[in-house]
Amino acid sequence: MTAVPTHEEPVAADGEGLRAGRVAPRFDGPTRPRVHVAARVEDRLDSAVARVLRARGWTVRIVAYASYGSDGWVRVLARTLLASPQVAGADLPGAGGAAQTGEERPAPSVRGWRSFLTSPVAGADLEVRVGDATHVVTTDRAGYVDAVVPSDLPPGWHDVTLTSADGAQAVAQVCVVGPEPTVGIVSDIDDTVMVTRLPRPLVAAWNTLVRHENAREAVPGMSRLYRELRAGHEDRPLVYLSTGAWNAAPAIGRFLRRNDYPAGPLLLTDWGPTNTGLFRSGQQHKVTQLRRLFSELPQVRWLLVGDDGQHDPEIYAGAVEHHPERVEAVLIRQLTAAEHVLSHGMPTATAQSEEAEAEADRPGIPVLQGADGEELLARAREHGFTPATARA
Secondary structure, eight states, rough: EEEEEOHHHHHHSSSSSGTTTTOOOOOOOOOOOOHHHHHHHEEEEEEHHHHHHTTTTOOEEEEOOOOEEETTTEEEEEEEEEEOOOOOOGGGGTTOSBBBBOOOOOOOOOGGGGGGGOOEEEEEEEEETTTTTTEEEETTSSSSSEEEEEEEOSSEEEEEEEETTOOOOEEEEEEESSSOOOEEEEEOOOOTTTEEEOOHHHHHHHHIIIIIIGGEETTHHHHHHHHHHHTOOTSSOOOEEEEEEEHHHHHHHHHHTTTTTOOEEEEOOOOOOOOOSSSSSSSHHHHHHHHHHHHHTTTHHHHHHESSSSSSHHHHHHHHHHHHEEEEEEEEEEEOHHHHHHSSSSSSSOHHHHHHHHHOOBBOOOEEESEEEEEHHHHHHHHHHOOHHHOO
């Protein structure tokens, strides 16, 4: 088994991510970290809170996240938290996975800040049952597990069971991608599938922490776009990649299911201090995860979907420049003037975004633009990216 810690991400020396070609995921296990003072303070606070909660009888609960795998391996994503003995695992703040398959009981509308009231359990050993094999993984300082373990599961969706030393269990769904060449989708979330009006701090805080989750708006036509891109090929992988916090994963998963988006793993990040700094780079998180997908799933060419309000065009242009063999096309949702003002203070896309979109548009790798999913779907049909059965 190989543990792959993505919550302590490597950072390119020049901050250019995929453009620089200097950011690569580690597959040789964790190294001894350099712990930043903010991380030490956070660890001490978490330890103090944990002692109080354990004295009150709180025990470890597991939060399992949907993930992916391929021939011979699966990636396991989970987190361990403390919870009251009276609280079921599915009712934990922060519990849940990504866009899951199967049925889910209705959840009440809650304000986002409740998802961030969690107490992580560091250094917890978990048994991971994959098919008939069992592996042991250990959570990191923030309670997360991100590990690659051997697997003999066939292509398709499967359940992986995680068990703690306290006897708590959770089931993570994993999508195993077959070895045949295929086309997949990497989708941004904020302002691509969900209207969040990020990253202005006050607006972001209001949308993430205060508003009821059921009040979040879907970008028109995006769920139909994804379903038509996969029509007749439902085994094509779909990954939702965002700079959002793992604490918001359950709310995001419910949003995706409520708005009829296809099932797929979420790749989010931890907003807390890292071993090397007070804040982590959301842009670097996306770069690292893209490179990892390119490396782990070489049989997949990706449709990269994002918006022109943040850094998606620059990140995707870097992917096209350095890994053109892994990119099928780039689809960019164009924000409205009001959304651009909330995003970066101007009513139009930034010059950097426009330049990046132009750089990404290369022979054989088109850049498709549209105001919403309906316009992007029309462009995708024109370029032959939707199966004929979907257009009939």
